[in-house]
Amino acid sequence: MTLLQIMPDDAPDTVLLRTRDEDAIAQALRERSVSFSRWPRRAEVTPQTSSEELLDAYRAEVDELCADQGLRLVDVARLHPEEGAQWQERAAKARSTFLDEHRHAEDEVRFFAHGTGCFYLHLDDRVYAVVCEAGDLLSVPAGTRHWFDMGPVPDFCAIRFFEKEDGWVGDFTQEPIAEGFPRLDALLREG
Incomplete structure (x- = not known):
């Protein structure tokens, strides 16, 4: 299930709010100008499902x-577990790409059609960890400091939306804040 966990940006072990209630998640994010909604699941996504389908x-x-x-x-980003060292290397590289705090020049809009991923939104003195799952649509305003964790064994498929071809390019803040916060797998283990 979708999860929101809010923590102070200087105390990642302190949980101010942890909820799986979709209405509470949408409200908490709306108060910070972040849009969260759900789309009906229209397709069962497998590794064989094409982007066009x-x-x-x-x-x-x-x-x-x-x-x-x-x-x-619009495009489709996906990673599904495979056997072999090549996939593990590719997955580790993909995961590390956006694990550092960055921002984008345009809104980051993502629809999760399959699997999970966590957006960490650094909003003023708080970090909002938003674990998205299949059916979740998240729109993060341009300029929002954030990072993304696809987990140690990435398994997700997301539709990505852009205004321009280079809209996904990150402007990294060089701040080490992400290192201290629980990763996706730790958030999910907490129940």
Whole structure:
């Protein structure tokens, strides 16, 4: 299930709020100008599901969101577990890419069609850890400091939305804040 855990940015072991209630999650994020909603699950995603099949399954939602928010580009990002050292290396590299705090010049809009991933939003003096699962749509405003953890064994598929081709490029803050916060696997272990 979707999870929100809020912690002070200088005390990652202190939990101010931990909830799986979707309405409470949406409200807490809305208060910080972050949009969270759920789309109906329209497709069972497997490693064999093509990007075209996935986008076709969600065509109505994708088109409406793009029209409403002026988003012009859509793609699918995915990682599914495979056997072998090459996959482990690829997964570790992919995971480490966005584990450091960064921001983007445009909104970061993601729909999880399969699996889980955690966005850590550094909002003023708080960190909001948002564990997204299949069906979750998250829109993080441009300029928001954040990082993302896909877990030690990444297994997710997300539709990504952009205004420009390079909209996903991160501007890294060089702050080590992410190192002190619980990773996705630790958040999920806590129940």
